[in-house]
Amino acid sequence: MHDDIKDSLLKKSRATRSEQRGRIISLTCTAIIVLIVISIFYFVASKGLATFFSNKVNVWDFLSKSIWNPGSTDSHGSPQAGALPMIIGSFGVTLLSAIIATPFAIATAIFMTEISPNKGYKILQPVTELLVGIPSVVYGFIGLSVVVPFVRHTFGGTGFGILAGTFVLFVMILPTVTSMSVDALRAVPRYYREASLALGATRWQTIYKVVLRSATPGLATAVIFGMSRAFGEALAVQMVIGNAVLLPHNLISPASTLTSVLTMGMGNTVMGSAANNALWSLALLLLLMSLVFNLLINKIAKRGRI
Structure with a gap:
């Protein structure tokens, strides 16, 4: 009798067994995700670094030169793989679209949370989604049919270029930045607003000096997240930027981005060739920039929690 009671007390309950199974499944899924991420980094890095180790392309030349013709070699026998035009194009459309989208997104978020939190939110939230x-x-077809002719008739040139890509990306990242800005503003405690109003501040003073300043880390995260999406966008930008692997002289001259060159060239090269390795180097650069954006987001989020 005593042994039976002891065994029943030491026996794991059904809830404990279920919890252990759930923990094992969660850890297994987490390990698989980590393994996949590491595998992706290793695969892209092994292909991308072959440009510098196997094909003997100088890293500084790759980042600073403007001639992109990896199928041919220069006087030193190295492939002509200068990625500067694509780097400038990618950063150009990313920064300009973020600069244009940020005030629109924050203004929309303020309207949805502070000015008209009921009707405004009900109307604008479905539109954003x-x-x-x-x-x-x-987005690419709309940009090709509307934005490119508008830029051509208004600013001149062919209509293709960084400016057209900026307008298309502005519309694409606007809902993302708006949604995250709304979440950032809603995370500001209500008693912040009440304390400000109780001290005699107007509604606009409360929004500007209390709500926006308290939500600054969240708003910065929203902007960087939008920039991350803009930097990695391929198809829509490819359709309106012109895809000319040349240093852009202005905002209305045809240009290219890292993603547009990748999508155009990856299917037209032989695996293991210098041209293919150079494209993998562009992919590695994109991956590293995505990692930088994620690190910035995490740093800003941690600073906001302190």
């Missing part, structure tokens, strides 16, 4: 769900190719 709809913009998020539109495929990239649709």
Whole structure:
């Protein structure tokens, strides 16, 4: 009898066994995700670094030179793989679209949370979600049909270039930045607003000096997240930027981005060739920039929690 009671007390309950199974499943899934991420980094890095180790391309030349013709070699026998035009194009459309989208996104978020939190939120939230769900190719076709002719007739040139890509990316990242800005503003405690109003501040003074300043880390995270999406966008930008692997002289001259060159060239090269390795180097650069954006987001988020 005593042994039976002891065994029943030491026996694991059904809830404990279920918890252990759940923990094992969670750890297994986490380990698989980590393994996949490490594998992706290793695969892209092994292909991308072959340009510098196997094909003997200088890293500084790759980042600073403007001639992109990795299928041919220069006087030193190295492939002509200068990625500067694509780097400038990618950063150009990313920064300009973020600069344009940020005031619109923050103004919309303020309207949805502070000015008209009921009707404004009910009307604008479905619109924002709809913009998020539109495929990239649709944005590209709209940009090709509307934005490019508008830029051509208004600013001159062919209409293709960084400016057209900026307008398309502005619309694409606007819902993302807006949604995250709304979350950042809603995370500001209500008693902050009440204390400000109780001290005699107007509603606009409260929004500007209390709400926006308290939500600054979240707003900065939203902007960087939007920049991360803009930097990695391929199809829509490819359709309106012109895809000329040349240093852009102005905002309305045809240009290219890292993603546009990748999508155009990856299917037209032989695996293991110098041209293919150079494209993998562009992919590695994109991956590293995505990592930088994520690190910035995490740093800003931690600073906001302190």
